[in-house]
Amino acid sequence: MNNAVAGFSKLSKEEKINWIAKEYFSTPSEAIVLLKNYWNTDEKIQKLHDEFIENTITNFYIPLGVAPNFLINGKYSTIPMAIEESSVVAAASKSAKFWSTRGGFKATILNTEKNGQVHFIYKGDESKLALFFAQVKSKFFTDTENITKNMQKRGGGILDIQLKDKTDLLDNYFQLHATFDTKDSMGANFINSCLEQFAKTLKAEALTYELFTENEKDIHVVMSILSNYVPNCIVRAQVSCPIDELEEKHIENPQAFAERFVQAVKIAEIEPYRAVTHNKGIMNGIDAVVLATGNDFRAVEAGIHAYAAKSGQYSSLSHAKVENGIFTFWLEVPLALGTVGGLTSLHPLVKLSLEMLENPSAQELMQFVAVAGLAQNFAALRSLTTTGIQDGHMKMHLNNILNQFDANENERITIRKHFKHHAISHSAVVDYIETLRK
Known part of the structure; x- marks a missing residue:
C-alpha cells in the first residue's frame, strides 16, 4: 500500500473487506472467503459483534472451555x-x-475500594490550596449527586476525596484522589463521570475563592481518569x-x-x-x-x-x-x-x-x-x-502440530502411538510426519 485511505470508517463492512483483500493479499478472493467464514450465521448476533468495536471485518475466535x-x-x-x-x-x-x-x-x-484522580497544576501557596479544598470538599459530593444517586441506592458511591501534594515529584503537581465503591459494576464510566465533574467543580470554585490571587485561581486540570491500580480491592x-x-x-x-x-x-x-x-x-x-x-x-x-x-x-x-x-x-x-x-x-x-x-x-x-x-x-x-512442565504441555501441544500439518485420522493414530514412548518436541513431530509421508 503506497497511499493512505480516505473515509475508511464510512465504508460498509463489505467495502472494507474488499479494499483490504485487494490491497494486501495476492489472492483477494481467498481472503474474503476466510473472513466471511468466521461471520456468525445469526445476523442479529453478528450485528451485535460488529458494533462492539470500530471497523469490524469479522470475528476472531478464542476457545471457551x-x-x-x-x-x-x-x-x-x-x-x-x-x-x-x-x-x-x-x-x-x-x-x-x-x-x-x-x-x-x-x-x-x-477490600473492594476503587479509585481515580483529577490531576492538576496549581502555581501558588500550598497552604491556601489546602484551606480551599477543606472548604469546598462537600461541593464535590453535591455536584455529583445526579451521577451517584443510582449507585447510592445499590449501596455504593463516592467513599472519600483527598487532596494530594505531589510537588516533590513534579513541580506544581497536585491530585484530587477519590475512592469509590461501585458494587457489582466494574465502574469505569461511573468513576470517570464523577472525576470529570470534580474537575469542573474544582476550576469553578477556584475562580471565586477569596484567598486566591488571580494567578492562583487559574488551576490547570491536566486530566481526570480512573486508575487500574486497585491495591485496596x-x-x-x-x-x-x-x-x-x-x-x-x-x-x-x-x-x-x-x-x-x-x-x-x-x-x-x-x-x-x-x-x-x-x-x-x-x-x-x-x-x-x-x-x-x-x-x-x-x-x-x-x-x-x-x-x-x-x-x-x-x-x-x-x-x-x-x-x-x-x-x-x-x-x-x-x-x-x-x-x-x-x-x-x-x-x-x-x-x-x-x-x-x-x-x-x-x-x-x-x-x-x-x-x-x-x-x-x-x-x-x-x-x-x-x-517437569514440558511433558504435559507438549502432549496438549501435539494436537496443534497435527492440525498445522493437516494430519489425517490414520496419521494421528500412528503419531500419538509413537509419541507415547518418545519425547515430544515440535521438530521431532515434524520429522516423524515427514517420515510417515515418505
Missing part, C-alpha cells in the same frame, strides 16, 4: 475459561480435582492440607514435595526473572476467566503487575509455607471486576458464562477469578517440581 470440580468455600462450581493456550484448562481442572478431596479452595474478599485465595495428604501418583514423598514447592515459590519471591514467568502462569488462569465473563483483562493485568512490584521489586503474587505439618499455598490479587454493565449484558457467551457461575456478584466473581489463578499456579509448580 470449562474447568469443573472446583470446591470453593464448600460449594462446587464449574469455571468458564476463554483462552487459546493449550494445557491451561486441563491444568486448572487437574488442580480443582486434586484439591476437591483435600478441603477445596478458600476465597475471601479483603483485594481478594485472597488459599489451599491447605496436612503434608501427608499431598501424596498422589507423582508425589510419592509429600514432605520432600512440599519443601521443593515452597522453595520454588520463594525463588519467585526474590528473583524477578522467575517471578515474571511465575506470575504469567497465574494470569493464564485469571485472564481466561476475566475474558470469559466480559471483563477487561488488560486493566486486570496492568493492576496486578503493578501490585506485584509494590515493594519496589517485582515479585511473586503467590506464597507458600509449611508450618506444624500443614502445607499452605495462597495468593492475594487486586481485581476490579463487574457482573453488570458493559459486555456482561450484551455478549451472549458472557451471559452464558455468568449463568454457569450462577450469576455471581462482583465480589463472588473476584473469588472465582483468584481461585482459577491459584489453581493454575499450583498445577505449574507441581509439574515443575516433579515431572
